[in-house]
Amino acid sequence: MKNKLLLLLVTLLATCALSACQKANSKDSSVKKAAVSQKVDRSLYRNFYEIFTSSFADSNHDGEGDLNGVTQHLDYLNTGKSNSTTDLKVQGLWMTPIFASPSYHGYDVTNYEEINPKFGTMADFENLIAQAKKRGIAVILDMPFNHTATDNIWFQKALSGDKKYVDYYNWSDTAEEGYSLASNGKYYESEFDKSMPDLNLANPEVKKEIAKITKLWLDKGVSGFRLDAVGFYFSNDDKKTTAFTKWLTDTVKKQNPKAYLVGEVFSTASAIDDIYQSGIDSLFDFPNALQSSSSPINSALVLGEGSLFGQQIEAWDQEIHADNPKAIDAPFLSNHDTDRSATLLSSLSMQKMAAQTYLLMPGNPFIYYGEELGLTGSGIDQNKRLPMPWNAAGTDSPKADISVPGATEIATTDGGSVAQQEANPNSLLNWYKKILRVKAKYPEIATDRLKNISVSEESLSVINYGKDLTIINNFSDTENVTMKLPKSVVGTKITDQLSVSSSQAKLTDGKLTIPAYSTVILKK
Structure with a gap:
């Protein structure tokens, strides 16, 4: 989603062999022992499925994914019937931003309280939530609180000189790295792009706005939030970032004690580990994802280093629980910001082995839409977010951005669409279904310490x-x-x-x- 992530990725690849990133020796062993005795709230543990909303399902055939398209395909995720043999048996859905936004990706929000018209209406969203709950699916929304769009009314009022809203953002009289020149002659912090001015998250008024936004969506029935760009809340200041994340976690938990929060810290193991001190439920397990050539799962699959994999997974489990005894790991293979796992893995057999490895790790695993089909994509962001292939005819599939090189075709490594793979007993899709049905027999896989x-x-x-x-x-x-x-x-x-x-x-x-x-x- 963001160019800044490229720099972080280089850092991650260079420094995140987990055995080299650990700080276990600096932790007090009594803290780790205390983690074992913590009571587990099983309601927070789910198998999640991420969709890039505009690419998932198109209900009105206008070429754009929409909310009604998601609703129409909920049975693909979970029918809500225990004896069903057709669904994936996932219980959580992470939707990338659905709010008013000028961009295709939605991470530059103009209004956090409005549905993007290209996705539908608030009534469509309320129906989606109701239908998801009938099937036992908890929906979490992606919240980009690090920055807004320049079109956001807060930023527009800031440019007009309204003192209240000027203080919503971070300014400089001189050019600085990560700052862009505004029409008022001043420079505003915009770490990711000049179209995304960073919010001043130390401002109590901004905090009030954020608390109002989270309450609105929790009242609408969402089950929590995926927090975008947590590592950039206060650039180069982990203590302030952790403190703000604690405030946000505490605020949401007061609004709904059962709400689930998972944050994105696209960085080193050390940085992720530190922010667990905020008390947040989960942070995405980037050190163990496939985009790092030195990650435990990559080394295991490519080099056959199974014994090392076990050592490193245990070490990571100890690390995050030392900082947060109630931590819930959030493993994944790929997501909307990384090269797809099927692009990185050379064979169907390897993809199947990768699937059973991470889905049977502790915590809440996240499946990126199409990963269960072997959907491929790498390079520029649009190619990592290609349309979901529902059938060979393309029915219900949104249109790819044809202006993007390489984004005109939907490619998978295992026989194509959902319909084709459902009919193939040996397909990757049916393997995912098998794994998740096996996992369902053993709730301790998700919740117990390893x-x-x-x-x-x-x-x-x-x-x-x-x-x-x-x-x-x-x-x-x-x-x-x-x-x-x-x-x-x-x-x-x-x-x-x-x-x-x-x-x-x-x-x-x-x-x-x-x-x-x-x-x-x-x-x-």
Whole structure:
């Protein structure tokens, strides 16, 4: 979404091998031990699905995704029927900004209290919320509070000299990095783009506006918010950023104690870790996402480093819970700002293994729309946000931005559209459905603290969840691996398995043989 993220990505790739980013030695061990005893609010744990609203579904065939299109396709996400075999069984929906905005992406808001007319009406939104709730789907809205649009009435009043609104933004009499020249002769902070003036989040009046906005949408029935660009709330000042994030979290929780907040800090593990001190429920797990070549999941898939994966995932779990004992990790493979996972992974088998790996990590995993189809896209932002392919004829699919090179085609790595993949038992889509149905049997996967179990087999990760559940991944793409069960796992039996090939794992006389690219769930 933002050019500034490119610089952050370079930093992330250079510094975010998790083992090098940790600050575990600087944490008090008693804080970590206290995290284990925290009571878990299971209502905050869900499998989420992100949609880029304008690209998801077009109900009136005007070429633009809209709210009614989302409503019409809710059954694809979850029918609300426990015996349904057709849906994805996701329980949460993150919608990118739906507010009045001059841009195609919506992250420059002109009015936070109005629906963008290209998406529909407030009545359409209220119907979407009602229909989602019938299906057990919680909707969270994307809130870009770091900045507004230059067309926002607050900024326009600031330009006219209204003192109240001048103080809504950050100004300088001289040119500075990250500032743009305004028509009043002064420079305003605009870290991402000159069309996005940064709000002065230290201003109590701005805080009042934000509290009013969150209350309005919570009263409309949304279940929380995805907070955009948290890392830029106060550029280069993590303490102020954390303090503001705490204020915002506390404000929303007072308005609705069950509201869920997940923030974007597109940065290093250290920066993300620090902001967990705010008490926010979740921060996106960028260090473990695929865009980092040194991320644990990437190293496991590409290099077969399963044992290292287990060590690093446990370390990250300890880190975030040291700063927030109630932290809920938010793993993902890709999102609207990164190259799509299917572009980064070379085969369908690898995509399936990646899916079962991150969907069975603790916390709230986020599926980016089309990821379950192998939708591809990289480079400029528009190519990462191509239309959802519902069927071969293109019915209900929005139009791509044809002015963007490479954005005229919908490409997937596994046989195309939703309709085509639903008819193919071996498709990536049906694999996602299988994984999420397996996961539903074991709520402790999401909620319980994990412990890595060290083994000598390099391609295996052996991770214990809670007291009785163990998940073993074999990241080898070619070999069956046989291992003697560690003492802590003795007495378990195979209760489920996900094998990308047709081979099945076997447990005989305390020895487990697990096929290549497979996941085995053991329980006492």
